[in-house]
Amino acid sequence: MGILRWIQRQGRKPQRRDDKELVAMTARVTALNPRLRLVPHYEKRLAPRLATALEAIRATVDGLPAPREASEAAWDSDPHIHAYFGTAADVVRAFSRSPDLREFFDRTPFAEHAYAVLGMAMNERRTLGVALEGDVMHTDVPQTLVSFSDYQLRICAESEAALRAEILLRMLDQLAIEAMAQFAAGKGRRDTLERELALLKAQLKLYERQGMGLRSMVGGETADAAAVQSVRDEIAQNDSELAALGHAGDTLERQLECLGEVLGDAANRMHVEMRQIRLSQVNVMLPADSTAPGVDLELLCAHVPGDPPLVRWFSIVRYARADILSQATLLDEAARML
Numbered sequence: 001m002g003i004l005r006w007i008q009r010q011g012r013k014p015q016r017r018d019d020k021e022l023v024a025m026t027a028r029v030t031a032l033n034p035r036l037r038l039v040p041h042y043e044k045r046l047a048p049r050l051a052t053a054l055e056a057i058r059a060t061v062d063g064l065p066a067p068r069e070a071s072e073a074a075w076d077s078d079p080h081i082h083a084y085f086g087t088a089a090d091v092v093r094a095f096s097r098s099p100d101l102r103e104f105f106d107r108t109p110f111a112e113h114a115y116a117v118l119g120m121a122m123n124e125r126r127t128l129g130v131a132l133e134g135d136v137m138h139t140d141v142p143q144t145l146v147s148f149s150d151y152q153l154r155i156c157a158e159s160e161a162a163l164r165a166e167i168l169l170r171m172l173d174q175l176a177i178e179a180m181a182q183f184a185a186g187k188g189r190r191d192t193l194e195r196e197l198a199l200l201k202a203q204l205k206l207y208e209r210q211g212m213g214l215r216s217m218v219g220g221e222t223a224d225a226a227a228v229q230s231v232r233d234e235i236a237q238n239d240s241e242l243a244a245l246g247h248a249g250d251t252l253e254r255q256l257e258c259l260g261e262v263l264g265d266a267a268n269r270m271h272v273e274m275r276q277i278r279l280s281q282v283n284v285m286l287p288a289d290s291t292a293p294g295v296d297l298e299l300l301c302a303h304v305p306g307d308p309p310l311v312r313w314f315s316i317v318r319y320a321r322a323d324i325l326s327q328a329t330l331l332d333e334a335a336r337m338l
Helices: 002-009 015-027 034-038 040-061 071-077 079-084 088-096 099-107 158-209 214-217 225-244 248-264 327-337
Strands: 113-133 136-157 272-279 294-302 310-320
Touching: 015 040, 015 113, 034 040, 034 248, 040 248, 071 079, 071 088, 079 136, 079 158, 079 214, 088 136, 088 294, 088 327, 099 294, 113 158, 113 294, 136 158, 158 310, 214 225, 248 294
Parallel strands: none
Antiparallel strands: 113 136, 113 310, 272 294, 294 310
């Protein structure tokens, strides 16, 4: 309703494309917690930080490389596809087994190709192998063997532009998720501090009362001044941290501010990086200055915060509908492996 009221307040003035985008993206980042729209002027308060986030995300998305053709033929011609899959047939099997890709082709019967994000796990295994140094073949040489597995295609689109637009939205969603996690962590910290504060105050009360009542009559160990002051110092520090977390009553206000902080810091929260490695024909990692035959690859890595955090490697690819294996073929292959 907040967005609707904001649109209505604009009257019949024509909106610029940027304004419409901000309205749509504001709805997107508050969709995980629609109650944020109850905060007065939430759209106006989020707008500058959201614009900053979109600029940072768009720069990241625009910097992603062009889609790679994924096919049996590409396994021989594209060193990246060759590195991702053990054999040319593995390319077809991996894509044909993807339920998301098959569902996309079922949903878009006229699409001849799918543009998709191929997500993978990368494994680096230390092993001993052979290496040629000059004219001498050495054995038991320490090597790092790189392999990829757990192929997933979660995002598919009919065009490269549509895919990049979807990636932008998913990255924006990630920022909204991080804001929720950050707020939840702060709330958890508040609960812990409040419990600690109650215990410390009780402890201080006991210390201060040790010179009263029966103890003043029968004697016994008493807390020294340093111990009492230490507890008082801990209470003061605890109170200070609680004050920094804000009042518990303005929960929605604090959640909105947390979301704004994360959006404004989007440039430092982009979890996509590029790693350059050199691999041999059989995926043995080579030093950058190696003279052994190999190819230089630029691999994309996404660090996904969470519990536990994930590290996933990915590539933008294009796959032809005509290359999808039938379900019957896949079942026959599975039967032969039993």
